[in-house]
Amino acid sequence: MCQINEEDDEAFQALKAAAENKTAISRKCMSCDQDACVVVRIADPMCRKCFEEFFIHKFRSTLSKSNVFGRGERVLIAYSGGPSSTALLHLIADGLSVNARRRLQFQAHVAYIDESSLYPESIDIRDKVTDLITNRLQHPLHIVPIDDNLDKDHDFQQILTQRTKSLTAREELVRRRKLKLLFDIAIRENCTKLITGDNCTKLAAQILSDMAQGKGAHVALECVRIHS
Numbered sequence: 001m002c003q004i005n006e007e008d009d010e011a012f013q014a015l016k017a018a019a020e021n022k023t024a025i026s027r028k029c030m031s032c033d034q035d036a037c038v039v040v041r042i043a044d045p046m047c048r049k050c051f052e053e054f055f056i057h058k059f060r061s062t063l064s065k066s067n068v069f070g071r072g073e074r075v076l077i078a079y080s081g082g083p084s085s086t087a088l089l090h091l092i093a094d095g096l097s098v099n100a101r102r103r104l105q106f107q108a109h110v111a112y113i114d115e116s117s118l119y120p121e122s123i124d125i126r127d128k129v130t131d132l133i134t135n136r137l138q139h140p141l142h143i144v145p146i147d148d149n150l151d152k153d154h155d156f157q158q159i160l161t162q163r164t165k166s167l168t169a170r171e172e173l174v175r176r177r178k179l180k181l182l183f184d185i186a187i188r189e190n191c192t193k194l195i196t197g198d199n200c201t202k203l204a205a206q207i208l209s210d211m212a213q214g215k216g217a218h219v220a221l222e223c224v225r226i227h228s
């Protein structure tokens, strides 16, 4: 997001060294007495199995209490193949399964923005995404290239190199382009909500970046995780 070389920063190096030397959590799981691997809610140690159960329960109870999604509503899930949206996709797929407690009731559609014209190596990711969504999870999949609906004489790579002068501007343009395409897919497929796999770290980075770019009062509008 920013262009400062973090590797040269003394504070960054100190934090990195501290993280590498961090010892494993030497506490027992609060639920089953196995060795804990994570501490949640400040002081509750949990093993992997108990943490997964806790996390899935939290996800479903939060959604069901909020009544965000109506029964049978068409909802578009933005999937990039990265860890956050993969976790989101699996949480939703699990919640939609017939045997799930507090079963989710909406219809899930999945959107993937194909960035292979910018990053040729991402063709492999696209193939894996197609296999996962279509064959294993069996949700409708909508793949749209990042060059979609552009003037035939220009591709997105050209626009990026010709019209932006900094890495920050390029990242912002790519982010906005992807969001625009996701909205287009949602409208075309009659999906009334769009879910993206943002996490707290991404949102924090986005807020700081937006503030640094002087967006002021619009910062709050840039960080909505469920778009209706």
Ligand SMILES: [Zn+2]
Binding pocket: 029, 030, 031, 032, 033, 034, 046, 047, 048, 049, 050, 051
């Ligand atoms: Zn446990």
